[in-house]
Amino acid sequence: MRDAARQLQSVAEELWGTGLPLRLRAWDGSEAGPPGGPVLVVRNRRALRRLLFKPGELGLARAWVAGDLEVEGDLYAALTLLSGLIWERGEDTGGSRSLGAALREPGVRAAVRRLVALARPLLPPAPPAEERRRPGLLHRHTRRSDRQAIGHHYDVGNDFYALVLGPSMVYSCAYWGGPEDTLEAAQRDKLELVCRKLGLRPGMRLLDVGCGWGSMAIHAAREHGVRVVGVTLSAEQAAFARKRVADAGLTDRVEIRVQDYRDVADGPFDAISSIGMAEHVGAARYLEYARTLHGLLAPGGRLLNHQIARPPQHDEDAYQVDAFIDAYVFPGGELAPVGTTTGLLEEAGFEVRDLESLREHYALTLRGWVANLEREWRRARALTTPGRARVWRLYMAASALAFESGQLGVNQVLAVRAADGGGSGLPLRTRDWR
Template identity: 75%
Template sequence: MTDAAPRLHALVEQLLGVPLPVRVRAWDGSQAGPPDAPTLVVRNRRALRRLLFKPGELGLARAWVAGDLEIEGDLYLALDLLSGLIWERGEEARSLTEAVRDPQFRSAVRGLLKLAGPPLPPAPPPEEIRRTGHLHTRRTDRRAISHHYDVGNDFYEIVLGPSMVYSCAYWDAPDGTLEDAQRDKLELICRKLALTPGQRLLDVGCGWGSMAVHAAREHGVRVVGITLSQEQATYARKRVADAGLTDRIEIRVQDYRDVSDGPYDAISSIGMAEHVGTAKYLQYATDLHKLLVPGGRLLNHQIARRPQRDESAYHIDEFIDAYVFPDGELAPVGTTVTQLERAGFEVRDVESIREHYALTLRRWVARLEDDWERAVRLTSPGRARVWRLYMAACAVGFERNRLGVNQVLAVRTPESGDSGMPLRSRTWN
């Protein structure tokens, strides 16, 4: 029989109560759905078993990472179309309790179970990480960082390019180069921190050393860069040596909670605070405040999520938690600003660069796709698939304003009240 796709398409629409906006092609070659839409390829019945056993994002993620699901056509368009079903239905979606009372819902589930067939789905793909122990201890943070960043420096070179900057770039125009946009981002941060020769800069979550090298070479500061990733530290130290900056830059494998050699004139934290966790964020902000001289500046560059009407109902993204950023937590920008101020900072500027991250992610995806076979050899097919889906989905998230990214400039203002900030710190175009 070659009717799996029409049956699957009809059952999913019955289950969801809304039209399925993508085309479906099943393992038997059959197809159903809008003819001009991107195609969701269901390669085997195992994909259905994964989804039925673990409904929602995690089941979809497991099927995708294992290669049981694929998308043909425009990946971004497909994710955009599906986002309304997976992430954005909000109050329009029925609760599971309400749904199971609906005879049509129960009938659709029975139909999908029959179509999926036995047995139970296999174990999750090996790329999935499981939580162990308490969140955001030094040990669990090291484990989470290692899972994400110790994938291999060669793999990150494919995705990030020569700049090796793993955070939102700052674009002058959409058709600019990734390298220029990342350089401009680093320079923007240095200008916001008002770096001058001889100052001490602490770069928290220094990655592969890009900010440290730029700040030392272009602004003459002395830099301490800290990371929990051994592979990042090794790579960064080589870059520092190759640039002839070993007298001005020290790279450490160190937790921010263990830095005790302040004071510093400035601190940059670029794409690191997402790893801190809600329960530890005030400690993070307080620790950095103590490390600054009076009048010292912090530039906190951080991804944000949109606030929920009921914050107590917010849950961590299952796919990202299991495959990408274990234990990572996003907060609304207002929460971040409040925590920084509770720690004693005076927040002087908040700049949203949301659209810039969508551009950055699309460039990273393009680089990965252009060198796909090598990326797979360096990691695994599943790992490469994780990164392609993660970055493309995030690009859509930033474009649709589901996600944001903000640079928050804060000052350890002394008791005199003299922040050292100019009267006009920004010029608007």
């Protein structure tokens, strides 16, 4: 008799404290739960063992990455329905408790025993190969640990990123006029927005911190006539960016380095762009980051800091890390409220002059990347590993929902290093930028 799905439904509802929100299919082919909509597929008993040995988000992530869990149908709808079961970071989940919290409660021992019986043989599965293996070290944000973290995330393969990001090769929030825009046009408009905020003019010198595959450097040099130094810790990114610079005929104006921003010693620069890089800096190093960039700017120079933010939480001193993101996506990444970021920039000597939230823009961007990935799914799996492709699909889809719901934000902060006498060099009507 095939009834694993019914047994799982019963256990899940007792643990979760409410009805199962989507249909469930088990390894024996049985199904249970409400019809219609997406289906959560539990492919084998190993998925249950992963949850028992690592209750919560990390166990679920391991089961997803290994292919033990799958979603048939709309992934966004499934993640929305399962949000209370998955997330453990204090979001509003409608009063339901996460699976990790439920498994640790003393009043559900009978349900846990039934889950153990379903999961047998009870042996701890090895984590998927895509999981990073050096916990703790990457949170120190030394030069060595930051290189390791960047390598884990960005040295996945340039062809894979080209498939996901599209021709722009920009891995940060685009700037949309509307949902009808193309991803390529929205990324071009974002680069132009940054250049306008920085007031770039021919002959100026720009430092692009975390230059990625060179898109900002190329745009600034080609469209605004500036000289650019771009720095990245990823050797694969740098090689790709240098080829793009050469193909664009800009080698006399753009230099791409594999270099830590803390080791840049040839300032001053007239402007600095930091787009989607500061999330890697770490809370303990953020003031150092801000002071370093302040020291590299000429008096009157501008910094454009484009960075993901999280809402303030009750215990701002607590170390905040997302288990799935830390293990599989951005090792050592830390998010801070935008107020914390602007305060540290000011402490470093900057004058913060403008802040623009692009939260909804990032949701549209992520949905565009997911669409690219799903459209070329078989090729994406071949370009990296099946597990890595699954990591990227899950994290981008979940992140899109987080930006849409306000659980995450992203902001462009324009700051200046005041000139002698306190002049900012900005127009009286700031949004004219120049």
